[in-house]
Amino acid sequence: MQPKRLSVLGVGLLGGSLGLAVKSVASDCRVIGYGHRRATLDAALALGAIDEGYDDPAAAVRDADLVVLCTPVSLLGEMLDRIAPFLADRAVVTDVGSTKASIVRLSEERHPGIRFVGSHPMAGSEKRGVQFAQSDLFRNAVCITTPTDATDREALEAVEGFWRGLGMRLKRCSPAEHDRLICDVSHLPHAIAAALVTMQEDAALDLVGKGFLDATRIAGGDGGLWRDIFLDNRQNLAAAIGRLRTSLDDLERLLTPESSEALRDWLDRAAERRQAALKP
Amino acid sequence: MQPKRLSVLGVGLLGGSLGLAVKSVASDCRVIGYGHRRATLDAALALGAIDEGYDDPAAAVRDADLVVLCTPVSLLGEMLDRIAPFLADRAVVTDVGSTKASIVRLSEERHPGIRFVGSHPMAGSEKRGVQFAQSDLFRNAVCITTPTDATDREALEAVEGFWRGLGMRLKRCSPAEHDRLICDVSHLPHAIAAALVTMQEDAALDLVGKGFLDATRIAGGDGGLWRDIFLDNRQNLAAAIGRLRTSLDDLERLLTPESSEALRDWLDRAAERRQAALKP
Known part of the structure; x- marks a missing residue:
């Protein structure tokens, strides 16, 4: 899918990078941004990440053929509620959230009429803000889509084609499977x-x-964003911590000269x- | 201290980088390498990391004013035993090992006549072999020296001056304190x-x-080298794992919506x- 009018709701590091990335591959696509602070919209406009900026989500989604929710995960549901009445008939909606079960369930329960597809582009940074946006943030990274039986197949393919067009490598799994696996490789390491x-x-x-700084780089991420992710995915995270503890038990048993080879x-x-x- | 004849015992990534670094700041210093495999010595010679290569440590330390042990930590003691009878009268000996209590104790107990100073330049890589040597590996990194009451002060200052000449930032602590603190920021993260x-x-x-790959980069290091470090520092490592578990206990208690702010x-x-x- 090559959108003609793309709506990016939330123009921080991810949303700003998305605007830059789309414009670098499709200069005729009009990118409309929503942000709740005027200064952020102005910065995104100045960087060329968006063509128009609104502080009202309803205005930002008008006539858009693709809408991408780029807010923190705790605000995704509220954003979907706010834009639902204003979406164009054939609009496809996706998101970039790090957890998928909650938002996919909410979209299906509260907005069965919206053509929503859960996405998780595995790209980002411990930095925050549109000033750190990069047009190549998504290139060569993995993007996971999380369709269910209720997902519109045409919308799914459109969303996957969109991410692929930005150079991403697509994977699919269920929302629950996503949250469990991504907990292990992302939320637990954090x-x-x-x-x-x-x-x-x-x-x-x-x-x-350098070893310590690399190993802990991700811990430099925004506390509020990660709090939301941890709470949304807390059952998987508690289970993952439990399995890490077991792995440490194994290591501790090997910390004797007698177990040197093992x-x-x-x-x-x-x-x-x-x-x-x-x-790759 | 600017050595005129430097002996590097072990020409892997660290030893090779040391040779390159010294020659980049003191082109008149003659660097003598010891390696137990001829191919490694030839590679180090070809890279210009050493000027002469020997497969006999006794030959490699002859007339050297500074000797740096760059072998894996489990071989440091044996290497000291082997070179002890062949050191020049005023030779200063140091090492680059990641643990310090064992080698400092061994040097004082078995070789009180050697002017040994424990060093830990906090530089390295998960890669292995002289082919990955870099002349700027030590620049701006921290180097910890671990003197005791038995350490010759002139030798200590000579060794610290040597590392400082390569652009390192010097810190001092006792061997036991070193092993405890470095366990926390290096061995535990590994x-x-x-x-x-x-x-x-x-x-x-x-x-x-990228987050996962950065967080686990250090785990790509050589298993044999790290096995030796873990076993040598196993008491500190077990204690550090215990404290990490306590930190995870704290986190688990906070994984409820009621503790959102905390x-x-x-x-x-x-x-x-x-x-x-x-x-810095």
Whole structure:
């Protein structure tokens, strides 16, 4: 799908990058932004990430053929409620949220008439704000769509084609499966990174090297955004923390000279699996 | 200290980078390498990381004014035993090991006559081998020296001056304090990263983004090297894992909508402390 009029609701780092990315591949697409602060809209306009900016979502979705919700996950439902009466007949709606079960369920329960498709482009940054937007943020990254039996197949293909057009590699899974797997590779690592920073003495933080800074980079993300993600996905996160604890139990049992070979195998296996995850 | 004849025992990524770094700031310094494989010595010679290569440590330390042990931590003691009879009278010896209590104790107990100073330049990579050596590996990184009451002060200052000459920022602490603090900011993060990879389903590893890859980069390091570090520092590591578990307990208690504000504070505080650790 190549939208002619794209509505981006929320023009922060992700929404701004989306506008820049679309305009870099389809210069004839008109990008309409919604933001609740005028200064953000002005910044997005100045960067060329949007062509028009509104502080009213109803105005921002008018006549749009594709609407992308780019607000924090806790506001996605409210945004859908606000735009529902104003969508064009054939409009397709998707989002960029890091959790999918809640918003997909809400869209189906409260707005069965909207052609909504859950998306999670796995791109972002620990930075926040449209000033950090990048036109190539989505390129070569994975995007997961989360269709259900209720999802309009034409809308699904349109949304997948849209992300593919920005250079993304598409995967599909159910909303529940998405939330479980993404918890393991994204929400849990964030929780662990934050815990790793939190437990440090000041004297230790004074000695950190590149390894520590890379391992904890994600913990630099916005606390409010991540709070919402953690709470929305809290059951999966608690289960994932439990499984990490089991993995640490295994390691602790190997911390003796008698288990030297098994410890090496455990570390080698981790290094190999991490290496395998690098391949696209 | 500007050595005229530097002996680098072990010419892998660290030893090779050391040779390149020294030659980039002191072209008149002669760098002598020891390696147990001829191919490694040839590669180091070809890269210009060393001027002469020997497969006998005794030959490599002859007439050297500074000797730097760059072997894996489990081989440091043996290497010190092997070179002890062949060191020049005024030779200063240091090392680059990630743990310090064992080697400093061993040097004082078995070789009180050697002017040994424990060093830990906090630079490295998950890669291995002289082919990944970089002349700027040490620049702007922290180097910790671990003197004790038995350390020769002149030798300590010589070693610190040497690292400072490569652009490093010097810190001092006791060997025991070093091993405890570095466990928290280096060995524990490595253990956690490996556990994070180990617990993943294949389907989840298929969905990883940049956040996961950065958070687990250190887990790509050599299993044998890290096994040795973990075993040498196992008491600190077990204690650190215990404290991380406590930090995760705290987080789990906050995973309810009722604790929403406290959860946000916990995440914000982690982000702030991580930001503070970025400053040099």
